[in-house]
Amino acid sequence: MKRIQLIVSYEGTNYNGWQKQPSGVTIEGVLNRALTELLRESVTVTGASRTDSGVHSLGNVAVFDTSARIPAEKICYALNQRLPEDIVVQASCEVAPDFHPRHCESRKTYEYRILNRKFPLPLERRDTYFFYRKLDVDAMRLAGQYLVGTHDFKSFCSVHAQAETTVRTIYHLDVIKDRDIVTIRVTGSGFLYHMVRIIAGTLLQAGTGERVPEEILDILKAHSRSAAGPTAPAHGLTMIGIEFL
Amino acid sequence: MKRIQLIVSYEGTNYNGWQKQPSGVTIEGVLNRALTELLRESVTVTGASRTDSGVHSLGNVAVFDTSARIPAEKICYALNQRLPEDIVVQASCEVAPDFHPRHCESRKTYEYRILNRKFPLPLERRDTYFFYRKLDVDAMRLAGQYLVGTHDFKSFCSVHAQAETTVRTIYHLDVIKDRDIVTIRVTGSGFLYHMVRIIAGTLLQAGTGERVPEEILDILKAHSRSAAGPTAPAHGLTMIGIEFL
Numbered sequence: 118m119k120r121i122q123l124i125v126s127y128e129g130t131n132y133n134g135w136q137k138q139p140s141g142v143t144i145e146g147v148l149n150r151a152l153t154e155l156l157r158e159s160v161t162v163t164g165a166s167r168t169d170s171g172v173h174s175l176g177n178v179a180v181f182d183t184s185a186r187i188p189a190e191k192i193c194y195a196l197n198q199r200l201p202e203d204i205v206v207q208a209s210c211e212v213a214p215d216f217h218p219r220h221c222e223s224r225k226t227y228e229y230r231i232l233n234r235k236f237p238l239p240l241e242r243r244d245t246y247f248f249y250r251k252l253d254v255d256a257m258r259l260a261g262q263y264l265v266g267t268h269d270f271k272s273f274c275s276v277h278a279q280a281e282t283t284v285r286t287i288y289h290l291d292v293i294k295d296r297d298i299v300t301i302r303v304t305g306s307g308f309l310y311h312m313v314r315i316i317a318g319t320l321l322q323a324g325t326g327e328r329v330p331e332e333i334l335d336i337l338k339a340h341s342r343s344a345a346g347p348t349a350p351a352h353g354l355t356m357i358g359i360e361f362l
Numbered sequence: 363m364k365r366i367q368l369i370v371s372y373e374g375t376n377y378n379g380w381q382k383q384p385s386g387v388t389i390e391g392v393l394n395r396a397l398t399e400l401l402r403e404s405v406t407v408t409g410a411s412r413t414d415s416g417v418h419s420l421g422n423v424a425v426f427d428t429s430a431r432i433p434a435e436k437i438c439y440a441l442n443q444r445l446p447e448d449i450v451v452q453a454s455c456e457v458a459p460d461f462h463p464r465h466c467e468s469r470k471t472y473e474y475r476i477l478n479r480k481f482p483l484p485l486e487r488r489d490t491y492f493f494y495r496k497l498d499v500d501a502m503r504l505a506g507q508y509l510v511g512t513h514d515f516k517s518f519c520s521v522h523a524q525a526e527t528t529v530r531t532i533y534h535l536d537v538i539k540d541r542d543i544v545t546i547r548v549t550g551s552g553f554l555y556h557m558v559r560i561i562a563g564t565l566l567q568a569g570t571g572e573r574v575p576e577e578i579l580d581i582l583k584a585h586s587r588s589a590a591g592p593t594a595p596a597h598g599l600t601m602i603g604i605e606f607l
Binding site: 126127128173175193197202203204205206207235236237238239240242243244355 | 371372373418420438442447448449450451452480481482483484485487488489600
Protein backbone atom coordinates (compact mmCIF):
# COMPACT_ATOMS: atom_id res chain seq x y z
CA MET A 118 0.00 0.00 0.00
CA LYS A 119 1.33 3.42 -0.87
CA ARG A 120 -0.03 6.94 -0.49
CA ILE A 121 -0.23 9.08 -3.62
CA GLN A 122 -0.57 12.85 -3.77
CA LEU A 123 -2.31 14.60 -6.65
CA ILE A 124 -2.17 18.30 -7.62
CA VAL A 125 -5.67 18.98 -8.93
CA SER A 126 -6.81 21.89 -11.10
CA TYR A 127 -10.46 22.42 -11.98
CA GLU A 128 -13.08 24.86 -13.12
CA GLY A 129 -15.72 24.73 -10.39
CA THR A 130 -18.61 26.08 -12.47
CA ASN A 131 -20.32 22.75 -13.06
CA TYR A 132 -19.61 21.14 -9.68
CA ASN A 133 -21.29 21.06 -6.36
CA GLY A 134 -17.94 21.80 -4.71
CA TRP A 135 -15.15 19.44 -3.72
CA GLN A 136 -16.79 17.28 -1.11
CA LYS A 137 -19.10 14.37 -1.77
CA GLN A 138 -22.71 15.44 -1.26
CA PRO A 139 -25.99 13.52 -1.02
CA SER A 140 -26.81 14.97 -4.43
CA GLY A 141 -24.92 16.75 -7.21
CA VAL A 142 -21.61 16.02 -8.90
CA THR A 143 -18.49 16.90 -6.90
CA ILE A 144 -14.78 17.08 -7.76
CA GLU A 145 -14.06 14.43 -5.13
CA GLY A 146 -16.74 12.16 -6.55
CA VAL A 147 -15.39 12.40 -10.10
CA LEU A 148 -11.83 11.72 -8.91
CA ASN A 149 -12.94 8.71 -6.82
CA ARG A 150 -14.75 7.16 -9.75
CA ALA A 151 -11.96 7.76 -12.28
CA LEU A 152 -9.30 6.41 -9.89
CA THR A 153 -11.42 3.39 -8.96
CA GLU A 154 -11.82 2.54 -12.64
CA LEU A 155 -8.16 3.18 -13.46
CA LEU A 156 -6.68 1.25 -10.53
CA ARG A 157 -9.41 -1.43 -10.37
CA GLU A 158 -9.79 -1.11 -6.63
CA SER A 159 -11.99 1.09 -4.50
CA VAL A 160 -10.30 4.50 -4.11
CA THR A 161 -11.31 7.42 -1.88
CA VAL A 162 -9.41 10.70 -2.07
CA THR A 163 -8.88 13.14 0.80
CA GLY A 164 -8.68 16.78 -0.23
CA ALA A 165 -6.62 19.52 1.39
CA SER A 166 -9.08 22.26 0.55
CA ARG A 167 -12.76 21.35 0.42
CA THR A 168 -13.68 24.18 -1.92
CA ASP A 169 -17.28 25.38 -2.15
CA SER A 170 -19.61 24.98 -5.07
CA GLY A 171 -18.41 27.18 -7.96
CA VAL A 172 -14.89 27.77 -6.60
CA HIS A 173 -11.99 26.96 -8.96
CA SER A 174 -8.53 25.52 -8.41
CA LEU A 175 -5.09 25.63 -9.95
CA GLY A 176 -3.38 23.53 -7.30
CA ASN A 177 -5.59 21.80 -4.77
CA VAL A 178 -4.04 18.72 -3.20
CA ALA A 179 -5.58 15.29 -2.71
CA VAL A 180 -4.18 12.01 -1.43
CA PHE A 181 -5.33 8.41 -1.65
CA ASP A 182 -3.96 4.96 -0.86
CA THR A 183 -3.48 2.26 -3.44
CA SER A 184 -1.89 -1.14 -3.82
CA ALA A 185 -1.75 -0.78 -7.61
CA ARG A 186 1.70 -1.15 -9.18
CA ILE A 187 1.54 1.78 -11.59
CA PRO A 188 4.46 4.21 -10.93
CA ALA A 189 3.21 7.21 -8.90
CA GLU A 190 4.48 9.76 -11.44
CA LYS A 191 2.55 8.08 -14.28
CA ILE A 192 -0.83 8.19 -12.53
CA CYS A 193 -1.58 11.78 -13.62
CA TYR A 194 -1.20 10.89 -17.33
CA ALA A 195 -3.48 7.83 -17.13
CA LEU A 196 -5.95 9.60 -14.85
CA ASN A 197 -6.33 12.67 -17.10
CA GLN A 198 -7.48 10.35 -19.89
CA ARG A 199 -10.48 9.46 -17.72
CA LEU A 200 -11.31 12.93 -16.41
CA PRO A 201 -13.62 15.52 -17.97
CA GLU A 202 -11.90 18.60 -19.46
CA ASP A 203 -12.79 20.77 -16.47
CA ILE A 204 -10.67 18.66 -14.08
CA VAL A 205 -6.96 18.14 -14.85
CA VAL A 206 -4.40 16.56 -12.52
CA GLN A 207 -1.13 18.49 -12.86
CA ALA A 208 1.17 16.04 -11.06
CA SER A 209 1.20 12.84 -9.02
CA CYS A 210 3.82 11.50 -6.63
CA GLU A 211 4.23 9.16 -3.69
CA VAL A 212 4.17 10.68 -0.19
CA ALA A 213 4.72 9.31 3.32
CA PRO A 214 1.98 6.82 4.34
CA ASP A 215 0.97 9.04 7.29
CA PHE A 216 0.80 12.31 5.31
CA HIS A 217 -2.65 13.89 5.68
CA PRO A 218 -3.21 17.10 3.69
CA ARG A 219 -5.53 18.65 6.31
CA HIS A 220 -3.78 17.50 9.48
CA CYS A 221 -0.37 18.96 8.83
CA GLU A 222 0.88 22.51 8.82
CA SER A 223 0.56 24.26 5.50
CA ARG A 224 0.33 27.61 3.77
CA LYS A 225 -2.60 27.93 1.44
CA THR A 226 -2.88 30.59 -1.24
CA TYR A 227 -6.15 31.78 -2.74
CA GLU A 228 -6.94 34.48 -5.28
CA TYR A 229 -10.18 36.40 -5.48
CA ARG A 230 -10.44 38.10 -8.89
CA ILE A 231 -12.67 41.11 -9.58
CA LEU A 232 -13.38 42.41 -13.10
CA ASN A 233 -13.73 46.15 -12.54
CA ARG A 234 -15.08 47.90 -15.63
CA LYS A 235 -18.26 49.31 -17.10
CA PHE A 236 -19.55 46.13 -18.76
CA PRO A 237 -18.70 42.46 -18.21
CA LEU A 238 -16.39 40.57 -20.58
CA PRO A 239 -17.75 37.21 -21.76
CA LEU A 240 -14.35 35.49 -21.62
CA GLU A 241 -13.82 36.51 -17.99
CA ARG A 242 -17.26 35.73 -16.66
CA ARG A 243 -16.58 32.34 -15.13
CA ASP A 244 -13.60 33.15 -12.92
CA THR A 245 -13.94 36.83 -12.06
CA TYR A 246 -16.61 38.69 -10.12
CA PHE A 247 -17.89 41.54 -12.26
CA PHE A 248 -18.07 44.78 -10.28
CA TYR A 249 -18.74 48.03 -12.12
CA ARG A 250 -18.36 50.61 -9.34
CA LYS A 251 -15.00 52.38 -9.31
CA LEU A 252 -12.55 50.81 -6.86
CA ASP A 253 -9.83 52.53 -4.84
CA VAL A 254 -7.24 49.76 -4.96
CA ASP A 255 -4.91 51.58 -2.53
CA ALA A 256 -7.70 51.66 0.08
CA MET A 257 -8.33 47.94 -0.49
CA ARG A 258 -4.62 47.21 -0.04
CA LEU A 259 -4.47 49.28 3.14
CA ALA A 260 -7.55 47.54 4.56
CA GLY A 261 -6.02 44.17 3.70
CA GLN A 262 -2.89 44.94 5.72
CA TYR A 263 -4.96 44.99 8.93
CA LEU A 264 -5.80 41.34 8.33
CA VAL A 265 -2.19 40.17 8.09
CA GLY A 266 -0.98 38.36 11.20
CA THR A 267 -2.54 35.99 13.72
CA HIS A 268 -6.08 37.04 14.63
CA ASP A 269 -9.40 35.64 15.71
CA PHE A 270 -11.24 35.74 12.37
CA LYS A 271 -14.68 34.94 13.81
CA SER A 272 -16.14 38.01 12.06
CA PHE A 273 -14.84 36.66 8.74
CA CYS A 274 -16.38 33.23 9.17
CA SER A 275 -19.77 31.98 8.05
CA VAL A 276 -22.17 31.45 10.97
CA HIS A 277 -22.65 27.93 9.58
CA ALA A 278 -19.02 26.99 10.23
CA GLN A 279 -18.12 24.35 12.79
CA ALA A 280 -14.44 25.11 13.38
CA GLU A 281 -13.01 24.45 16.84
CA THR A 282 -11.09 27.67 16.87
CA THR A 283 -11.47 30.75 14.69
CA VAL A 284 -7.86 31.89 15.16
CA ARG A 285 -5.86 31.80 11.93
CA THR A 286 -2.70 33.37 10.57
CA ILE A 287 -2.56 35.37 7.35
CA TYR A 288 1.04 35.61 6.10
CA HIS A 289 0.50 37.78 3.04
CA LEU A 290 -2.38 39.71 1.56
CA ASP A 291 -1.78 41.60 -1.67
CA VAL A 292 -4.22 43.54 -3.80
CA ILE A 293 -2.91 43.66 -7.38
CA LYS A 294 -4.42 45.66 -10.24
CA ASP A 295 -3.68 44.54 -13.81
CA ARG A 296 -5.69 46.57 -16.35
CA ASP A 297 -9.30 46.02 -15.24
CA ILE A 298 -8.70 42.99 -13.07
CA VAL A 299 -8.20 43.50 -9.33
CA THR A 300 -6.81 40.40 -7.64
CA ILE A 301 -6.85 39.81 -3.88
CA ARG A 302 -4.11 37.26 -3.25
CA VAL A 303 -3.99 35.85 0.25
CA THR A 304 -1.73 33.26 1.87
CA GLY A 305 -2.58 31.83 5.26
CA SER A 306 -2.23 28.93 7.66
CA GLY A 307 -5.73 27.89 6.78
CA PHE A 308 -9.06 29.56 6.16
CA LEU A 309 -12.43 29.36 7.87
CA TYR A 310 -15.65 28.60 6.00
CA HIS A 311 -16.25 31.45 3.50
CA MET A 312 -13.35 33.43 5.00
CA VAL A 313 -11.68 34.49 1.73
CA ARG A 314 -15.02 35.43 0.20
CA ILE A 315 -15.99 37.51 3.26
CA ILE A 316 -12.56 39.19 3.15
CA ALA A 317 -13.18 39.97 -0.54
CA GLY A 318 -16.66 41.34 0.19
CA THR A 319 -15.25 43.54 2.97
CA LEU A 320 -12.27 44.80 0.94
CA LEU A 321 -14.71 45.71 -1.85
CA GLN A 322 -16.49 47.97 0.66
CA ALA A 323 -13.14 49.62 1.40
CA GLY A 324 -12.62 49.99 -2.35
CA THR A 325 -15.89 51.84 -2.86
CA GLY A 326 -15.40 54.05 0.20
CA GLU A 327 -18.30 52.49 2.11
CA ARG A 328 -15.79 51.69 4.84
CA VAL A 329 -12.47 53.24 5.77
CA PRO A 330 -9.54 50.79 5.90
CA GLU A 331 -9.14 51.19 9.67
CA GLU A 332 -12.60 49.70 10.23
CA ILE A 333 -11.04 46.28 9.68
CA LEU A 334 -9.69 46.56 13.25
CA ASP A 335 -13.21 47.08 14.62
CA ILE A 336 -14.56 44.21 12.54
CA LEU A 337 -11.90 41.85 13.91
CA LYS A 338 -12.66 42.98 17.47
CA ALA A 339 -16.40 42.48 17.05
CA HIS A 340 -16.10 38.66 16.78
CA SER A 341 -19.36 38.72 14.88
CA ARG A 342 -20.11 37.78 11.28
CA SER A 343 -22.53 40.69 11.00
CA ALA A 344 -19.70 43.20 11.54
CA ALA A 345 -17.97 42.25 8.26
CA GLY A 346 -19.05 42.81 4.66
CA PRO A 347 -21.03 40.45 2.44
CA THR A 348 -19.76 37.11 1.17
CA ALA A 349 -18.47 37.74 -2.37
CA PRO A 350 -19.71 35.24 -4.99
CA ALA A 351 -17.96 31.87 -5.25
CA HIS A 352 -16.99 32.08 -8.91
CA GLY A 353 -14.40 34.85 -8.28
CA LEU A 354 -12.38 32.54 -6.02
CA THR A 355 -9.55 30.22 -7.08
CA MET A 356 -7.48 27.93 -4.83
CA ILE A 357 -3.95 28.64 -6.11
CA GLY A 358 -1.78 26.18 -4.24
CA ILE A 359 -0.64 24.70 -0.95
CA GLU A 360 2.81 24.55 0.54
CA PHE A 361 3.28 21.89 3.23
CA LEU A 362 5.71 22.88 5.97
CA MET B 363 -32.42 57.32 -39.92
CA LYS B 364 -29.10 57.17 -38.12
CA ARG B 365 -26.20 54.75 -38.20
CA ILE B 366 -25.12 53.23 -34.89
CA GLN B 367 -21.80 51.58 -34.14
CA LEU B 368 -21.46 48.83 -31.55
CA ILE B 369 -18.29 47.48 -29.91
CA VAL B 370 -19.05 43.79 -29.46
CA SER B 371 -17.30 41.30 -27.16
CA TYR B 372 -18.13 37.61 -27.18
CA GLU B 373 -16.98 34.15 -26.34
CA GLY B 374 -17.16 32.27 -29.63
CA THR B 375 -17.34 28.75 -28.17
CA ASN B 376 -21.05 28.24 -28.68
CA TYR B 377 -21.44 30.09 -31.98
CA ASN B 378 -21.13 29.18 -35.60
CA GLY B 379 -19.01 32.31 -36.15
CA TRP B 380 -20.08 35.87 -36.79
CA GLN B 381 -21.88 35.63 -40.08
CA LYS B 382 -25.40 34.40 -40.60
CA GLN B 383 -25.40 30.81 -41.85
CA PRO B 384 -28.06 28.53 -43.28
CA SER B 385 -27.89 26.65 -39.99
CA GLY B 386 -26.40 27.25 -36.55
CA VAL B 387 -26.52 30.20 -34.20
CA THR B 388 -24.25 33.13 -35.13
CA ILE B 389 -23.20 36.30 -33.31
CA GLU B 390 -24.74 38.40 -36.09
CA GLY B 391 -28.00 36.46 -35.89
CA VAL B 392 -28.29 36.95 -32.13
CA LEU B 393 -27.55 40.69 -32.44
CA ASN B 394 -30.09 41.11 -35.26
CA ARG B 395 -32.83 39.45 -33.25
CA ALA B 396 -32.11 41.33 -30.02
CA LEU B 397 -31.93 44.70 -31.83
CA THR B 398 -35.09 43.98 -33.83
CA GLU B 399 -36.95 43.22 -30.59
CA LEU B 400 -35.50 46.21 -28.75
CA LEU B 401 -36.05 48.79 -31.49
CA ARG B 402 -39.29 47.28 -32.86
CA GLU B 403 -38.10 47.49 -36.43
CA SER B 404 -36.18 45.09 -38.62
CA VAL B 405 -32.45 45.51 -37.92
CA THR B 406 -29.49 43.96 -39.74
CA VAL B 407 -25.97 44.53 -38.47
CA THR B 408 -22.82 44.68 -40.58
CA GLY B 409 -19.68 43.40 -38.88
CA ALA B 410 -16.13 44.63 -39.36
CA SER B 411 -14.56 41.25 -38.70
CA ARG B 412 -16.53 38.18 -39.73
CA THR B 413 -14.84 35.90 -37.22
CA ASP B 414 -14.86 32.14 -37.72
CA SER B 415 -16.69 29.60 -35.65
CA GLY B 416 -15.09 29.39 -32.20
CA VAL B 417 -13.14 32.67 -32.45
CA HIS B 418 -13.62 35.17 -29.60
CA SER B 419 -13.77 38.96 -29.47
CA LEU B 420 -13.04 41.80 -27.10
CA GLY B 421 -13.77 44.60 -29.55
CA ASN B 422 -15.33 43.62 -32.85
CA VAL B 423 -17.29 46.44 -34.50
CA ALA B 424 -20.77 46.31 -36.00
CA VAL B 425 -23.03 48.99 -37.46
CA PHE B 426 -26.74 49.17 -38.21
CA ASP B 427 -29.29 51.78 -39.23
CA THR B 428 -32.31 52.70 -37.17
CA SER B 429 -35.03 55.29 -37.03
CA ALA B 430 -35.66 54.59 -33.33
CA ARG B 431 -35.38 57.56 -31.00
CA ILE B 432 -33.37 55.94 -28.25
CA PRO B 433 -30.10 57.87 -27.64
CA ALA B 434 -27.20 56.06 -29.34
CA GLU B 435 -25.15 55.87 -26.13
CA LYS B 436 -28.02 54.15 -24.26
CA ILE B 437 -28.46 51.34 -26.77
CA CYS B 438 -25.68 49.19 -25.28
CA TYR B 439 -27.37 49.18 -21.85
CA ALA B 440 -30.77 48.18 -23.20
CA LEU B 441 -29.29 45.71 -25.67
CA ASN B 442 -27.19 43.88 -23.07
CA GLN B 443 -30.38 43.11 -21.16
CA ARG B 444 -31.53 41.09 -24.16
CA LEU B 445 -28.25 39.34 -24.98
CA PRO B 446 -26.96 36.03 -23.62
CA GLU B 447 -24.04 36.23 -21.19
CA ASP B 448 -21.51 35.22 -23.85
CA ILE B 449 -22.19 38.35 -25.94
CA VAL B 450 -21.76 41.79 -24.34
CA VAL B 451 -21.85 45.13 -26.15
CA GLN B 452 -19.18 47.37 -24.63
CA ALA B 453 -20.27 50.69 -26.18
CA SER B 454 -22.66 52.23 -28.70
CA CYS B 455 -22.46 55.55 -30.51
CA GLU B 456 -23.71 57.29 -33.63
CA VAL B 457 -21.42 57.34 -36.67
CA ALA B 458 -21.59 58.98 -40.12
CA PRO B 459 -24.41 57.54 -42.26
CA ASP B 460 -21.91 56.37 -44.90
CA PHE B 461 -19.50 54.71 -42.47
CA HIS B 462 -18.97 51.07 -43.44
CA PRO B 463 -16.72 49.03 -41.11
CA ARG B 464 -15.30 46.85 -43.91
CA HIS B 465 -14.99 49.46 -46.67
CA CYS B 466 -12.81 51.95 -44.88
CA GLU B 467 -9.18 51.83 -43.86
CA SER B 468 -8.53 50.33 -40.47
CA ARG B 469 -6.00 48.62 -38.29
CA LYS B 470 -7.19 45.38 -36.78
CA THR B 471 -5.54 43.69 -33.85
CA TYR B 472 -5.81 39.99 -33.06
CA GLU B 473 -4.24 37.85 -30.38
CA TYR B 474 -3.50 34.17 -30.66
CA ARG B 475 -2.91 32.69 -27.20
CA ILE B 476 -1.00 29.46 -26.56
CA LEU B 477 -0.94 27.70 -23.19
CA ASN B 478 2.52 26.17 -23.11
CA ARG B 479 2.92 23.74 -20.22
CA LYS B 480 2.89 20.06 -19.39
CA PHE B 481 -0.85 19.70 -18.76
CA PRO B 482 -3.82 21.88 -19.72
CA LEU B 483 -5.49 24.21 -17.23
CA PRO B 484 -9.29 23.92 -17.10
CA LEU B 485 -9.82 27.67 -16.65
CA GLU B 486 -7.76 28.47 -19.76
CA ARG B 487 -9.16 25.82 -22.06
CA ARG B 488 -11.68 27.93 -23.96
CA ASP B 489 -9.46 30.78 -25.13
CA THR B 490 -5.97 29.34 -25.35
CA TYR B 491 -4.56 26.59 -27.53
CA PHE B 492 -2.87 24.03 -25.31
CA PHE B 493 0.57 23.08 -26.64
CA TYR B 494 2.86 20.97 -24.46
CA ARG B 495 6.06 20.93 -26.54
CA LYS B 496 8.72 23.38 -25.36
CA LEU B 497 8.64 26.65 -27.33
CA ASP B 498 11.56 28.90 -28.19
CA VAL B 499 9.78 32.23 -27.91
CA ASP B 500 12.77 34.17 -29.28
CA ALA B 501 12.69 32.08 -32.46
CA MET B 502 8.94 32.71 -32.78
CA ARG B 503 9.50 36.45 -32.36
CA LEU B 504 12.27 36.44 -34.95
CA ALA B 505 10.13 34.49 -37.43
CA GLY B 506 7.28 36.93 -36.84
CA GLN B 507 9.45 39.90 -37.79
CA TYR B 508 9.72 38.60 -41.37
CA LEU B 509 5.96 39.00 -41.69
CA VAL B 510 5.90 42.67 -40.72
CA GLY B 511 5.41 45.01 -43.69
CA THR B 512 3.44 44.86 -46.91
CA HIS B 513 3.57 41.43 -48.53
CA ASP B 514 1.58 39.06 -50.67
CA PHE B 515 0.24 36.73 -47.98
CA LYS B 516 -1.15 34.13 -50.38
CA SER B 517 0.79 31.38 -48.55
CA PHE B 518 -0.95 32.42 -45.32
CA CYS B 519 -4.44 32.31 -46.74
CA SER B 520 -6.90 29.43 -46.81
CA VAL B 521 -7.36 27.94 -50.28
CA HIS B 522 -11.08 28.49 -49.73
CA ALA B 523 -10.69 32.29 -49.58
CA GLN B 524 -12.17 34.53 -52.25
CA ALA B 525 -10.20 37.74 -51.72
CA GLU B 526 -9.47 39.92 -54.76
CA THR B 527 -5.92 40.54 -53.67
CA THR B 528 -3.79 38.71 -51.14
CA VAL B 529 -1.54 41.70 -50.44
CA ARG B 530 -1.86 42.96 -46.88
CA THR B 531 0.18 45.06 -44.45
CA ILE B 532 1.19 43.88 -41.00
CA TYR B 533 2.16 46.86 -38.84
CA HIS B 534 3.19 45.03 -35.68
CA LEU B 535 3.72 41.44 -34.68
CA ASP B 536 4.78 40.73 -31.11
CA VAL B 537 5.27 37.41 -29.36
CA ILE B 538 4.84 37.91 -25.62
CA LYS B 539 5.46 35.31 -22.94
CA ASP B 540 3.72 35.72 -19.58
CA ARG B 541 4.33 32.70 -17.33
CA ASP B 542 3.04 29.78 -19.40
CA ILE B 543 0.99 31.78 -21.88
CA VAL B 544 2.59 32.77 -25.19
CA THR B 545 0.60 35.44 -27.01
CA ILE B 546 1.04 36.29 -30.67
CA ARG B 547 -0.32 39.83 -31.04
CA VAL B 548 -0.65 41.09 -34.58
CA THR B 549 -1.93 44.37 -36.00
CA GLY B 550 -2.60 44.74 -39.70
CA SER B 551 -4.55 46.51 -42.40
CA GLY B 552 -6.79 43.48 -42.67
CA PHE B 553 -6.39 39.75 -42.65
CA LEU B 554 -7.14 37.05 -45.19
CA TYR B 555 -9.30 34.04 -44.41
CA HIS B 556 -7.51 31.99 -41.67
CA MET B 557 -4.44 34.25 -41.98
CA VAL B 558 -3.81 34.79 -38.25
CA ARG B 559 -4.36 31.11 -37.50
CA ILE B 560 -1.92 30.06 -40.26
CA ILE B 561 0.61 32.59 -38.95
CA ALA B 562 0.16 31.06 -35.46
CA GLY B 563 0.57 27.52 -36.82
CA THR B 564 3.74 28.55 -38.67
CA LEU B 565 5.26 30.46 -35.74
CA LEU B 566 4.63 27.41 -33.57
CA GLN B 567 6.82 25.43 -35.99
CA ALA B 568 9.53 28.05 -35.52
CA GLY B 569 9.03 27.70 -31.75
CA THR B 570 9.61 23.95 -31.79
CA GLY B 571 12.58 24.20 -34.14
CA GLU B 572 10.81 22.44 -37.02
CA ARG B 573 11.56 25.53 -39.09
CA VAL B 574 14.22 28.20 -38.81
CA PRO B 575 12.87 31.78 -38.62
CA GLU B 576 14.35 32.71 -42.03
CA GLU B 577 12.09 30.16 -43.74
CA ILE B 578 9.27 32.69 -43.44
CA LEU B 579 10.87 34.50 -46.41
CA ASP B 580 10.65 31.33 -48.55
CA ILE B 581 7.07 30.73 -47.45
CA LEU B 582 6.06 34.26 -48.49
CA LYS B 583 7.80 33.81 -51.85
CA ALA B 584 6.11 30.48 -52.53
CA HIS B 585 2.62 32.04 -52.88
CA SER B 586 1.20 28.69 -51.92
CA ARG B 587 -0.84 27.68 -48.90
CA SER B 588 1.04 24.38 -48.72
CA ALA B 589 4.32 26.19 -48.01
CA ALA B 590 3.12 27.51 -44.64
CA GLY B 591 2.38 25.66 -41.41
CA PRO B 592 -0.96 24.26 -40.26
CA THR B 593 -3.99 26.37 -39.34
CA ALA B 594 -3.95 26.66 -35.54
CA PRO B 595 -7.30 25.92 -33.84
CA ALA B 596 -9.93 28.68 -33.76
CA HIS B 597 -10.41 28.81 -29.99
CA GLY B 598 -6.94 30.31 -29.41
CA LEU B 599 -7.85 33.39 -31.46
CA THR B 600 -9.40 36.61 -30.14
CA MET B 601 -10.30 39.73 -32.14
CA ILE B 602 -8.93 42.49 -29.87
CA GLY B 603 -10.05 45.68 -31.53
CA ILE B 604 -10.20 47.87 -34.61
CA GLU B 605 -8.90 51.37 -35.15
CA PHE B 606 -10.50 53.24 -38.06
CA LEU B 607 -8.14 55.60 -39.83
